[in-house]
Amino acid sequence: MEIIKGGVTAAKGYLAGGIHCGAKRKNKDLAIVHTETPANMAATFTTNVVKAAPVLWNKKIYEDGNKVKAIVVNSGNANACTGKIGMIHANTMATKTGQALGINEDEVLVASTGVIGVKLPIDKICNGISDLSDKIKHTEESADDAANAIRTTDTYSKQIAVTVMIDGKKVTIGGMAKGSGMIHPNMATMLSFITTDIKISKTLLRKALSDSIKDSYNMISVDGDTSTNDMVILLANGEAGNEEINEVNDNYKIFKEALDHINVYLAKLIVSDGEGVTKFIEVSVKGARNKEDARLLSKSVITSNLVKTAFFGEDANWGRILCAMGYSSAEFDPNQVSLHYVSDKGKITLVENGLPIDFDEDYAASIISERDIIVEIEMEEGNGEAKAWGCDLSYEYVKINGEYRT
Amino acid sequence: MEIIKGGVTAAKGYLAGGIHCGAKRKNKDLAIVHTETPANMAATFTTNVVKAAPVLWNKKIYEDGNKVKAIVVNSGNANACTGKIGMIHANTMATKTGQALGINEDEVLVASTGVIGVKLPIDKICNGISDLSDKIKHTEESADDAANAIRTTDTYSKQIAVTVMIDGKKVTIGGMAKGSGMIHPNMATMLSFITTDIKISKTLLRKALSDSIKDSYNMISVDGDTSTNDMVILLANGEAGNEEINEVNDNYKIFKEALDHINVYLAKLIVSDGEGVTKFIEVSVKGARNKEDARLLSKSVITSNLVKTAFFGEDANWGRILCAMGYSSAEFDPNQVSLHYVSDKGKITLVENGLPIDFDEDYAASIISERDIIVEIEMEEGNGEAKAWGCDLSYEYVKINGEYRT
Numbered sequence: 001m002e003i004i005k006g007g008v009t010a011a012k013g014y015l016a017g018g019i020h021c022g023a024k025r026k027n028k029d030l031a032i033v034h035t036e037t038p039a040n041m042a043a044t045f046t047t048n049v050v051k052a053a054p055v056l057w058n059k060k061i062y063e064d065g066n067k068v069k070a071i072v073v074n075s076g077n078a079n080a081c082t083g084k085i086g087m088i089h090a091n092t093m094a095t096k097t098g099q100a101l102g103i104n105e106d107e108v109l110v111a112s113t114g115v116i117g118v119k120l121p122i123d124k125i126c127n128g129i130s131d132l133s134d135k136i137k138h139t140e141e142s143a144d145d146a147a148n149a150i151r152t153t154d155t156y157s158k159q160i161a162v163t164v165m166i167d168g169k170k171v172t173i174g175g176m177a178k179g180s181g182m183i184h185p186n187m188a189t190m191l192s193f194i195t196t197d198i199k200i201s202k203t204l205l206r207k208a209l210s211d212s213i214k215d216s217y218n219m220i221s222v223d224g225d226t227s228t229n230d231m232v233i234l235l236a237n238g239e240a241g242n243e244e245i246n247e248v249n250d251n252y253k254i255f256k257e258a259l260d261h262i263n264v265y266l267a268k269l270i271v272s273d274g275e276g277v278t279k280f281i282e283v284s285v286k287g288a289r290n291k292e293d294a295r296l297l298s299k300s301v302i303t304s305n306l307v308k309t310a311f312f313g314e315d316a317n318w319g320r321i322l323c324a325m326g327y328s329s330a331e332f333d334p335n336q337v338s339l340h341y342v343s344d345k346g347k348i349t350l351v352e353n354g355l356p357i358d359f360d361e362d363y364a365a366s367i368i369s370e371r372d373i374i375v376e377i378e379m380e381e382g383n384g385e386a387k388a389w390g391c392d393l394s395y396e397y398v399k400i401n402g403e404y405r406t
Numbered sequence: 407m408e409i410i411k412g413g414v415t416a417a418k419g420y421l422a423g424g425i426h427c428g429a430k431r432k433n434k435d436l437a438i439v440h441t442e443t444p445a446n447m448a449a450t451f452t453t454n455v456v457k458a459a460p461v462l463w464n465k466k467i468y469e470d471g472n473k474v475k476a477i478v479v480n481s482g483n484a485n486a487c488t489g490k491i492g493m494i495h496a497n498t499m500a501t502k503t504g505q506a507l508g509i510n511e512d513e514v515l516v517a518s519t520g521v522i523g524v525k526l527p528i529d530k531i532c533n534g535i536s537d538l539s540d541k542i543k544h545t546e547e548s549a550d551d552a553a554n555a556i557r558t559t560d561t562y563s564k565q566i567a568v569t570v571m572i573d574g575k576k577v578t579i580g581g582m583a584k585g586s587g588m589i590h591p592n593m594a595t596m597l598s599f600i601t602t603d604i605k606i607s608k609t610l611l612r613k614a615l616s617d618s619i620k621d622s623y624n625m626i627s628v629d630g631d632t633s634t635n636d637m638v639i640l641l642a643n644g645e646a647g648n649e650e651i652n653e654v655n656d657n658y659k660i661f662k663e664a665l666d667h668i669n670v671y672l673a674k675l676i677v678s679d680g681e682g683v684t685k686f687i688e689v690s691v692k693g694a695r696n697k698e699d700a701r702l703l704s705k706s707v708i709t710s711n712l713v714k715t716a717f718f719g720e721d722a723n724w725g726r727i728l729c730a731m732g733y734s735s736a737e738f739d740p741n742q743v744s745l746h747y748v749s750d751k752g753k754i755t756l757v758e759n760g761l762p763i764d765f766d767e768d769y770a771a772s773i774i775s776e777r778d779i780i781v782e783i784e785m786e787e788g789n790g791e792a793k794a795w796g797c798d799l800s801y802e803y804v805k806i807n808g809e810y811r812t
């Protein structure tokens with residue numbers, strides 16, 4: 001696997017672009033991604049019962065199993081809690097994009113991110129779509145523009161691209177994402193768009209994404225709130241020219257590994273980015289009963305407010321970590337848990353086989369004074385391993401979220 | 407139902423007391439509650455897999471179904487994550503209390519609350535038990551002493567007592583509790599002890615408590631973390647002399663209503679008390695599919711960090727409430743939700759049938775500037791109703807929890 005420059009236009013056959021259309025007061029707020037060769041589509045959508053209109057639009061296309069040729073995204077307004085007019089607006093965005101690109105509306109996916117409960121400025125967005133559709137290109141710069149246009153409160157754009165050799169052909173995968181929660185969570189749905197030129201059946205593409213998400217986006221937590229607009233979209237247009245992947249073979253595994261790399265990279269960037277963040281924390285669990293328990297345990301620890309505030313205060317308060325493991329719903333023997341903190345400053349053991357170690361508080365404090373901290377948890381239940389990523393809970397989080405709308 | 411003064415000594419036959427024994431640096435830290443007439447016992451314990459030693463001790467007595475004659479409680483140290491020595495210490499507290507009161511150790515329940523992962527100062531506690539067992543009395547003052555002795559960071563003691571007439575006899579129920587989460591969560595397990603002189607079978611007593619808890623302690627949320635030491639204990643010694651309640655009849659209902667009043671009162675006091683709290687918030691759901699969905703919905707809203715910070719910032723950010731309802735796992739049609747804020751300043755409608763109302767921001771701001779706020783949610787799914795209680799998420803919460811151990 002080689003990491004290369006670029007994002008959603010890195011793979012063959014993808015055009016993209018981003019402009020300012022007026023959905024936000026300033027900065028780019030409209031992006032289009034387009035492939036002339038119809039692409040198989042995989043996706044996951046928010047599990048929130050309150051689903052924004054574009055999520056409902058895309059779910060229908062997903063369930064129909066259509067191939068897809070474009071994605072249109074606006075930032076600045078989530079088109080959520082907007083009732084029937086919201087559905088009409090999502091449809092209008094697809095229709096308008098279809099007209100501008102000469103494709104059908106049911107080949108166009110739609111995404112929106114921004115404030116909830118406010119009608120889309122649909123005229124501005126439609127004018128923007130007309131403008132932008134003439135400007136989309138297969139360049140690194142146009143991928144940058146798109147990645148910037150989907151930002152809300154993200155402090156930087158989030159992109160990555162990799163290549164792998166499959167079946168003697170160079171296959172490229174690229175992606176862009178924007179952040180969730182943390183700063184202005186109603187302004188900040190998590191969106192991720194991945195494009196690739198690999199030739200792969202729809203079934204296998206969906207399997208790859210669905211498996212990959214469990215250990216990437218589903219393992220990050222900023223504040224435990226699941227947005228109304230979250231989605232991850234993966235398009236594969238087959239232009240790399242490899243023999244189509246139809247089964248879980250070595251080629252599938254090469255692709256899956258590259259996809260995992262992209263998703264974990266983008267997921268970690270999402271957590272890492274934000275005014276309120278002073279710490280980036282990885283919770284690594286080994287020896288859980290199984291994979292699912294390891295996920296539950298690591299996710300429970302990184303989601304705990306008490307753990308988060310302790311890290312903000314640089315306090316080696318390991319009791320909160322054991323406590324959060326205890327209510328994760330995973331089964332384990334607390335008397336066989338060992339716990340270590342690791343950073344560039346070193347590693348310290350706080351708990352061994354369930355019992356507190358009389359540790360050097362100064363050394364512990366120096367280890368957790370770093371920005372990047374790893375919490376290593378070792379258990380004796382089985383071979384389950386997982387990692388989860390999150391951040392601390394700071395004054396800034398409370399300040400920004402308390403004052404956001406006012 | 408008449409509300410009277412007093413706490414755990416209000417009912418016939420209960421003695422109590424509280425002293426300083428040295429588990430805390432200062433203030434009372436050891437309480438005993440004693441009934442010479444053996445009492446039926448009902449209880450609920452933390453669902454956390456990491457259970458403190460006294461929880462394990464009590465669970466055994468609970469499962470054996472023994473009658474109970476005493477409860478001994480220390481504050482200042484949770485006796486949690488203390489391994490085998492912790493179990494020995496819990497046993498020692500029971501044995502010592504049994505010896506001092508002339509009863510068996512398996513008639514003694516034990517509770518501890520305070521720091522995690524530190525060995526109990528067992529000698530100080532044993533000396534304290536000897537001292538205190540001579541001083542316990544059937545007076546209001548001794549109930550006060552006990553209620554004070556179980557405090558950790560609670561800013562005031564929490565007690566209530568009521569009487570009801572059952573079967574021509576006056577039945578009394580009294581209780582005391584201490585707070586959870588919020589300020590120093592590792593220092594602040596939720597404990598609640600209720601004593602009553604009603605004559606009731608063990609089965610019905612346990613049913614009453616188990617049902618009552620669902621709409622009281624289980625409906626409060628401070629920070630979503632479930633402690634290693636939480637427990638609610640209910641003792642009934644039968645001294646009121648009523649005919650024993652053996653079935654769900656009118657007498658049972660009178661008792662259950664009084665018990666609910668006590669539990670809801672104590673649960674709300676727990677949420678209301680704390681340095682970090684600037685708002686007390688009630689979330690009331692009506693018209694959910696069923697009772698369980700109503701509980702899920704109201705609890706999800708009051709547990710959301712984003713909702714909590716919005717209230718701290720006095721921001722009428724209703725989108726976060728709909729979002730939290732959406733991930734509660736209850737099923738509902740977002741297009742049939744109406745949402746109001748209520749306080750002493752008035753009532754304002756923010757959402758009607760899923761659609762945002764163009765509300766007066768100044769009026770909304772004035773309503774949520776009050777300390778006590780009600781969020782009223784109306785749905786059209788069925789007859790399920792529930793209330794949940796919580797508080798805002800403030801700078802103070804982050805400050806205290808970030809700096810606690812240091």
